[in-house]
Amino acid sequence: MNPIDYNKYTATVIVWLLLLTMPFWLPAIGGYSELGTRVVVLGLAAMSLNFLLGYTGVLSFGHAAYFGLGAYGVGLTIRYLVPSTGVGIVAGTLIGTIAGAIIGPMIVRLRGVYFAMVTIAFGQVFFFIAFRWHSVTGGDDGLTDWSRMPINLGFTTIDIQHDARAFYYLVLVVFAIAVGAMAWILRSPFGRTLIAIRENERRARFLGIPVDQHIWIAWTISCCFVSVAGALYALLNNFVDPRALYWTQSGDFVIMAVLGGMRSFWGPLLGAAIFVVLQDYLSSQTQNWMSFVGLFFVLVVLFFPRGVLGIIKRKVAS
Amino acid sequence: MSLLRVENVSKQFGSLIAVNGVSMNVEPGELRAVIGPNGAGKTTFFNLISGFLTPTAGRVTFDNEDITHMLPARRVWKGIARTFQITEVFPELSVRENLRVPVEVAAGHRLSPWLSADDDGEIRARVTDLMDMSGLADKADRLVGELSHGDQRATEIMMALALKPRLLLLDEPTAGMGDQETYDIAQLIRKLHKDQSLTIVLIEHDMRVVFHLADRIMVLAEGAMLAEGTPKEIAANETVQAAYLGKAAA
Numbered sequence: 364m365n366p367i368d369y370n371k372y373t374a375t376v377i378v379w380l381l382l383l384t385m386p387f388w389l390p391a392i393g394g395y396s397e398l399g400t401r402v403v404v405l406g407l408a409a410m411s412l413n414f415l416l417g418y419t420g421v422l423s424f425g426h427a428a429y430f431g432l433g434a435y436g437v438g439l440t441i442r443y444l445v446p447s448t449g450v451g452i453v454a455g456t457l458i459g460t461i462a463g464a465i466i467g468p469m470i471v472r473l474r475g476v477y478f479a480m481v482t483i484a485f486g487q488v489f490f491f492i493a494f495r496w497h498s499v500t501g502g503d504d505g506l507t508d509w510s511r512m513p514i515n516l517g518f519t520t521i522d523i524q525h526d527a528r529a530f531y532y533l534v535l536v537v538f539a540i541a542v543g544a545m546a547w548i549l550r551s552p553f554g555r556t557l558i559a560i561r562e563n564e565r566r567a568r569f570l571g572i573p574v575d576q577h578i579w580i581a582w583t584i585s586c587c588f589v590s591v592a593g594a595l596y597a598l599l600n601n602f603v604d605p606r607a608l609y610w611t612q613s614g615d616f617v618i619m620a621v622l623g624g625m626r627s628f629w630g631p632l633l634g635a636a637i638f639v640v641l642q643d644y645l646s647s648q649t650q651n652w653m654s655f656v657g658l659f660f661v662l663v664v665l666f667f668p669r670g671v672l673g674i675i676k677r678k679v680a681s
Numbered sequence: 682m683s684l685l686r687v688e689n690v691s692k693q694f695g696s697l698i699a700v701n702g703v704s705m706n707v708e709p710g711e712l713r714a715v716i717g718p719n720g721a722g723k724t725t726f727f728n729l730i731s732g733f734l735t736p737t738a739g740r741v742t743f744d745n746e747d748i749t750h751m752l753p754a755r756r757v758w759k760g761i762a763r764t765f766q767i768t769e770v771f772p773e774l775s776v777r778e779n780l781r782v783p784v785e786v787a788a789g790h791r792l793s794p795w796l797s798a799d800d801d802g803e804i805r806a807r808v809t810d811l812m813d814m815s816g817l818a819d820k821a822d823r824l825v826g827e828l829s830h831g832d833q834r835a836t837e838i839m840m841a842l843a844l845k846p847r848l849l850l851l852d853e854p855t856a857g858m859g860d861q862e863t864y865d866i867a868q869l870i871r872k873l874h875k876d877q878s879l880t881i882v883l884i885e886h887d888m889r890v891v892f893h894l895a896d897r898i899m900v901l902a903e904g905a906m907l908a909e910g911t912p913k914e915i916a917a918n919e920t921v922q923a924a925y926l927g928k929a930a931a
Contacts, residue, residue, distance in 0.1 A: 365822075552790040559782045562771035569731065569769070570783045571757030571844060572791060580792075 370679055371628075378629050382535060386528045396527035397599065398643055400534050402636045404595045407538050409619035409631035411588035414545050416617070417625035418554070419581045420561030422475070424613050425482030428489045429459040429586040431608030433593025435493060435500060438603045442509035448523065449514065452537070452594045459590020460583060462489070467579040467586075474564075483610050490608040505604030523598075534595050541588045546628065548584065557581050589616075618660055624670025633672050682745070684709045684880050685848055690729050690739030692722075699725040701904040702739070707848070710878040712870075714891045717901035718924070723884045724766055726901065727852055730882070731763040732756045743848065757786075760847035764837045766856060766884075772826030776817050779825050779836055780808045783843035811839045815869060831862035838869065842879075849873070851883040855890055863887060870894060892916070900924075 385399045412426045436455025441447070444454075470481045493500045500506055514521040514533065523530040548554045556577050559567040568574050597603045606612060615638065623634025638656065645652035667674050683706040692700040700722040707713050715723050728734040730741060732753035741749045748756055771779050784807050785791060790800070812818040815835045820828060825836050834854060841849055854870065855863040867890045873879045874894070885891045891898060891912070898915045900907040908918045915921055 548794060551795055552785040552793045555778070555782050555785065556791050558774070559771055562773055563769055565765075566769040566771065566840075567782075568753050569733075569757060569763055569765075570840065571754050571786045572782075573752065573754040577791075 370676070374629060378632070382538075386531050394640075396531055398639065400527070400531045400599050401596075402632075402639045403531070403534050403538050404592050404599060405616075405619065405639055406632035406635035407541055407595070408589050408592035409616050409623070409635045410542060410545065410628075411585050411592060412616045413620040413625050413631040414549075414588065415581055415585040416620055417627075417630070418549055418561060419557040419578060420564075421578055421582070422479050422617070423482045423582070423585070424479040424610065424617065425484075425486030426585070426589050426616050427608050427610060427612035428482075428486035429463050429590045430593035430596070430612065430616075431489060431493065431603070431605070432459040432462050433590030434597035434603040434607045435506065436590070437594040437597045438506045438509055439499070441512065442506065446512050448512045448533075448598060451512075451598070452591070455594030455597070456587060456591050459593060460587040463586025463590075464579075464583045467582045471575045471579045471582065483613070486608065486610055486613060490605055490610070493605040493608055500603075500605075503605065505602055507602060510601040511598040530599070534599070537591060537595060541591050545584075545588060549628075553577075553580070618656070622660055622663055622670055624672035624676075626669055627672040627676065630670050630672040634670065637671065682709075683707060683742075684711075684744060685730065685882070686740075686742040687726075687730065688740045688742070690726070690736040690741060692725050692729055692734060693737045698904050700729065700736070703901065703904075703906050705899055705906075705909075707880060707882060709847075709880055711880055712874045712894055712896045713882045714895035714898045715882065715884045715901060716886075716888075716891055716898060717907070720903075721901040722904040723901055724852060725904075727763070727850055727882075727884060731761060731850055757844060757846075760845075761850065762841035762844045762846035762848070763850035764834075764841050764852055764854065766852040768830070768833045768837050770825045770833055770837050770840065773824060775822045776812065776825055776828070776836055777808055777821045779840055780811050780843050783840050784808055784811070787844045807843070811843055814872075815839045816865075829862075831858050831865065834858065834862075834866060835869065838866070842873065847880060849879055849881045851881060851885075853884050853886060855885065855887050863890065867893060 382403065386396055389395065389399045408430055412423060415421050415423055433455040436458040437451035440451040440454040466485050470478060473481055494502055496502065511523055513524055521529050521533065523533050556567065556572050559570070559572060560574055560577060564574055593607065596607065619634035619638045620631040621634070622637060623632065624630030641656050641659070642652060645655050663670060685707040687703065687705040689702045689704055690700060691698065691702055703726060715726065717723050725734065729736045732751060735750055740747060743759055743761060748759065781804065784804050788804060790796065796804070812821055817832065817835060817839065820832060825833055828836070838851065838854060851870065855866050858866065870881065871894055874881055895912055897910065898912055899909045900915060900921050902924050907924055908915060908921045910918070
């Protein structure tokens with residue numbers, strides 16, 4: 364194994380060990396189970412965004428839309444249709460993915476800031492629907508009167524409703540499937556065409572890669588996994604409100620990805636952890652917590668453009 | 682039967698006519714050079730063939746199929762590959778990875794979520810062949826962005842070749858190269874042309890390369906065709922000498 368592969372392998376093992384044992388050591392350093400779950404859920408959202416940003420080279424500023432659709436999908440399903448956590452997650456994911464797949468062809472011809480602007484615009488459409496359609500979504504008050512349901516496996520029932528640790532591990536299983544799928548895709552021939560597009564779109568086009576089509580597929584995959592994250596987020600809170608769809612939420616995902624390191628597979632997860640912990644700690648100290656996160660973000664972008672994980676990588680390499 | 686037929690193509694940008702009614706037929710196995718002073722419209726003419734631009738008038742036919750308005754990626758699938766005047770590679774990927782992308786596309790795997798062990802083996806073997814052919818084997822795992830200009834050019838040519846094209850378009854393959862690098866690239870092109878009887882159209886400023894390699898030469902000046910013929914005919918053509926060669930040779 365060459366040193367780079369070895370480092371990547373070590374990093375992956377460390378990440379999984381930390382995630383698997385998190386409920387046991389997190390309380391010891393002042394955290395709590397929900398905090399760990401939030402890191403994993405938002406980490407998945409940021410990693411999904413980064414599938415597009417870091418590996419295809421396309422910046423979406425509207426991923427909250429699909430995150431929020433996943434969240435409303437699970438909430439509405441459990442409240443109005445089927446009181447099942449599993450069915451809810453699938454429904455939320457499908458809604459987010461289908462919305463992404465339909466909107467995709469309208470935006471994939473755009474590049475750079477134009478792409479980002481149009482993704483915001485489409486995102487706001489969903490925000491206003493959720494905001495205005497009070498009778499179904501609860502409007503500004505959010506969607507209440509539902510909660511995650513125990514998971515019945517036939518031989519046993521997992522009480523994710525009251526056991527925060529059990530819920531954490533459910534989230535981790537879903538996270539593992541989603542992240543495993545993304546890693547798989549990135550190592551495939553299709554994944555290499557995405558990296559090719561990021562590296563040099565013109566060259567990719569003239570190597571016979573229909574760039575718009577490939578970006579559309581990458582976008583849809585990214586929307587799929589961010590809506591999985593959204594569904595888990597709603598289950599975590601037993602609640603959804605339109606802020607999950609708002610463009611500032613999209614901005615948070617971008618901050619997490621860039622903060623952690625968008626050229627690294629695990630970078631956005633680290634970014635999400637830093638973001639969530641800072642938010643948790645600072646918001647108990649001051650209302651203006653976001654200005655501190657912002658300052659930290661600016662410093663990282665200015666001095667360490669490859670993110671926090673980029674710094675760690677450099678330390679390990681030297 | 683011509684492999685490539687370009688009939689009376691023109692390209693106009695606003696009031697500027699970059700290419701004005703140019704025609705060209707390229708036979709299978711031929712190596713055609715396109716020469717002309719700066720601003721003669723050579724690269725624009727190339728872009729019309731590869732699909733980077735579409736002509737405002739005229740027709741482009743490849744293997745008896747009208748490709749005038751076909752998308753670039755589709756033209757690649759038909760068998761037209763190109764390089765660019767300013768090297769276009771994937772700078773942050775290794776030589777091996779740069780070559781692997783077109784090899785996979787050519788093998789029909791661009792959308793594959795996975796490869797069988799057999800397919801993977803074949804692709805690796807093909808990438809190795811391409812590196813051996815061009816002397817890039819010892820730089821296989823270096824990032825292309827860190828290589829010398831000449832090696833980057835060679836990588837780009839091999840990427841185009843990885844597509845198994847029936848027509849290879851090379852836009853100034855030796856631009857910005859020293860004597861040794863120019864010689865190496867010229868030998869590589871000659872080998873591709875002779876050994877694999879690959880049809881090649883190239884734009885080139887270095888007249889030694891052009892007269893060494895080309896079967897036929899087309900001369901463009903101010904967007905229009907000035908002359909066309911064998912290297913001997915072009916060397917003897919007085920209009921060409923006046924417009925171009927005279928200045929270049931002096």
